[in-house]
Amino acid sequence: MSLYSSNYDVIIIGGSYAGLSAAMVLGRSLRRVLVLDNGKPANRQTPHSHSFLTRDGATPAELSAIARQQALAYPTVQLIEATVTSSAQDSQTFVVTTDSGATYSASRLLLATGLKDQFPAIPGFAECWGISVLHCPYCHGYEVHGQTLGVLANGDDGFEFGRLIHHWSPNLTLFTNGPSTLSAEQTKALTQHQITIVETPISAITHQNGQLSGLVLADQTDYSLDALFARSLLSQASPIAEQLGCLHNDIGLVQIDEWGRTxxxxxxxxxxxxxxxxxxxxxxxxxxxxxxxxxxxMIEEEFQNVLQ
Structure with a gap:
């Protein structure tokens, strides 16, 4: 008899788009699958999702609801809302424990836990994130193209991000939030493209329900904006990969081969x-x-065991 409450072929930690896509494929492959998800996707504040063929403009909640319905239509797929707090390997089995104390086991583990955004200490930044403080022009640039935009970045990142966003709107200001670390050549290139560079630190973002109207600088200057492009600091949303000893790269992403193996x-x-x-x-x-x-x-392992 198993020591664990349930045995599965695959446990998927994270029930957003990657996790549910995998669950559907594995369910169709007749595998017993458990998806464990805490219900807190990184894009939960984002009003609309774009650049998804056949679903352009749908809300993240709509996409998640459809994905859950379709993945869970397969009888071997189960989803439990829970946070996985720990995982360990027991011989050939992976055992995960949730915040409720429940434990589950499987021979394969798929980490689809995503990344966690860490925001700068600027009042209004977190409230506007995904709504009018935007990280990706391919996701949100079209909706604000031609409008008055800002970019919050500095140095090499500021140069690359600034010229990227300039493609969507010539009405652009780069806010370095302190002394510029742009090179002389980078500064010249940006100013020649009419990108204003502002070094005064940002005190706050003014907004209404996440829709910003502008920035307030440390010298009390108000800058009117329609949207601000910025990047957050990123970290793993779950400690499970580290607990299991999975290698990470120099920016904290889990290292995989071309097929998703850690x-x-x-x-x-x-x-x-x-x-x-x-x-x-x-x-x-x-x-x-x-x-x-x-x-x-799993198929190769099953046949290998027989051949041996």
Missing amino acids: SVPGVFAAGDTHTMMRQVMVAGTNGLRTAVVINKD
Whole structure:
């Protein structure tokens, strides 16, 4: 008899787009799948999702609801709303424990836990994140193209981000939030493209229900804006990969091979956990690809055991 409350072929930690995409493929592959999800996706404040073919403009909640319905239509797929607090390997089995104290086991583990945004200490920034403080022009640039925009960044990142956003609107100001660390050549290139550079620190973002109207600087100057592009600091949303000993790269992403395998045999990763490409369609594709590899690995193991 098992020591654990349930045994599965695959446990997927994270039930957003990568996790549910993988669950569907594995369910269709007749695998017993458990998805554990805490219900707090990184894009929960975002009003609309874009660049997802056939679903452009849908809300993240709509996409998640459809994904859950379709993945859970397969009888071997189960979803439990819970936060996974720990995981360990017991011989050939991975055991996960949730915040309720429940434990589950499987021979394969897929980490689709994503990344956590850490925001600068600027009043209004967190409230506007995903609504009018935007991280990706491919997700949100079209909706604000031609409007009065700002970019919050400095140095090499400020130069690259500034010229990227300039493609969507010539009405652009780069806010370095302190002394500029741009090179002389970068400064010249930006100013020649009529990108204003403001070094005065930002005191606050003025907004109404997340829709910003401008920035207040430390010298009390008000800058009217329609949207601000900025990047957050990122960290893993879950400690599970680190607990299991999965290697990470120098910016904290889980290292995988081209098929989603981590450095720990039997542990896979999909979605934002291992990539800076934080788009819904990319996450879904990652989940599908990794699920196919997981199923293939299990088939090879089954035949290998027989041949031996």
